Amino acid sequence: MEIKRDSYLKKLINSMHNDMIKIITGMRRCGKSYLLFIIFYNYLKEEGVDDNHIIQVDLEDRRNKALRDPDALLQFIDGKMTDSQMYYILLDEVQHVKEFEDVLNSYLKIRNADVYVTGSNSKFLSKDLVTEFRGRGEEIKVSPLCFREFMSVYNGSREKALEEYMTYGGLPKIVTISDETKKMEYLNSLFEKVYLTDIKERYKIKNDSDLEELVDVIASSIGGLINPTKIENTFATVKHSKISYNTIKSYLDILQDVFLLEKSIRYDIKGRKYIDTPAKYYFSDIGLRNARINFRQQEVTHLMENMIYNELRTRGLSVDVGVVVMNTKNENGVSQRKQLEVDFVCNQGSKRFYIQSALRIPTEEKREQELRSLRMIDDSFLKFVITEDPIKKYHDENGVIFMNIYEFLMDGDSLKG
DSSP, X not given: OOOOOHXXXXXXXXXXXXXXXXXXXXXXXXXXXXXXXXXXXXXHHHTTOOGGGXXXXXXXXXXXXXXXXXXXXXXXXXXXXXXXXXXXXXXXXXXXXXXHHHHHHTTTTOTXXXXXXXXXXXXXXXXXXXXXXXXXXXXXXXXXXXHHHHHTTOOSOHHHHHHHHXXXXXXXXXXXXXXXXXXXXXXXXXXXXXXXXXXXXXXXXXXXXXXXXXXXXXXXXXXXXXXXXXXXXXXXXXXXXXOOHXXXXXXXXXXXXXXXXXXEEEEETTTTEEEEEEEEEEESOHHHHHHHTTTOOOOHHHHHHHHHHHHHHHTTOEEEEEEEEEEEEOTTSOEEEEXXXXXXXXXXXTEEEEEEEESOOOSHHHHHHHHHHHHTOOSOSEEEEEESSOOOOEEOTTSOEEEEHHHHHHOTTGGGO
C-alpha cells in the first residue's frame, strides 16, 4: 500500500539545492521516515539520480549504532562522496548522533551535498531547530494524513471513511489496521508509551498525574475556550492539586511543541487585535484525542471543527478564532456588548477567509444563527459555511458560500470561491 503525500514531496522538491539543511519535523508516527526514505527516494530515482549518489542512514537501526558517533558518521558520508556530482544525504532520526548539529553544519559549505534529516520529538523539537540552525535550516512540518490522503488508500464509501477518520484519525499505521479493537489499542499505546514518555523524559516531569489530567481536560474540551486560570482553580478545588498557572501554561506549551496540540488565539475582527486568553486548542490527530478519553465523547460537531482546523493548517493557513463585538440593548433598553464567534479566521499572505463549521442546518433559525456573526463583518473577504448536509456549493444572497464537508476536504482548492 503506497500512501501519496504529494504536498510534502512538492515542498522537498522546491527546497532542493537551496544550500540549507532540510529538517523534517512532526509528531511521532506521522510518516516522516516514509516521506524521506520511500517517497523522496523514489522521486530521486525517477529523476535519474544514481543509487551511489543517494546516501541513506537510518540512525535508529542498531546495525548503524557505530555511525551514531559524529566522527564515524562524517567519515562514512565522506567516503561515499567520490566525485563532484550532487549527493543527496538522507539521515533518519539524526538526534541519535552526539553533536549532530556540527555534523550537519559540516556539509553546508560543500557544494555537491544536499542534506535532508528527520528527528524525534523528544530531543528534536521545533524550538530547538530555531536555536541550532537559525538561517541555515528549513523546517518542513509533516502532519498525519489529511482526509484526501486517507481516502486515497481507503476501500469504502466516503461516508464510512469520514466516520472512521473522525474516530481513529489519520496516522498512517491506522489505515493498515482493519480490526477496530487493534486500532484502539495502537492509539492508546502510542499515547501512553511514546508521546507522554517523550514529554516526561525530556522535561523531567515528576508529578505526571497533573500533566495527564490536563491532557484529559483539553481532550474533553475541543471546540471550547480554555483558560489556564480556571483550570488552576478546578485542579485546586476538585483534585486538591497545587499546580500553578505557570505550570499549566508550561504544559500547554510543551504539548504544542511535541506537535500533539495546536493553539488558536482569539482575534477581534472589527478591533483588529488579538485576545490571548482564553484560547482554543485542537488535537493534531483526532484519533489520539479520542483514544485519550477512551473513545467515549464522540461529539461529531466538535470533531468536525477539529478536522476542519487541521485541514486548514495542512493547507498552510494561519488560523485564529474570530470574535465580532456587537452593541445591542436588552429588554430594559440598557446598552450591552455581545461577542459573536466566527469559528475560523484564516490568513495566508494577503488572502483571508472566514469559516463557520456547522454540522447540520436543519432549520431557518439554525441558518440565521450560523450567519449572524458573518454578516457583522463588513470587509470583502470570502465567507464560508461548511456543513455535512448533502448540498452543492452555492452562494447565498449575501455572498456567503455554503459547502459540503466532503467537497471542502477532497478539493484542495475549495476555498477559491
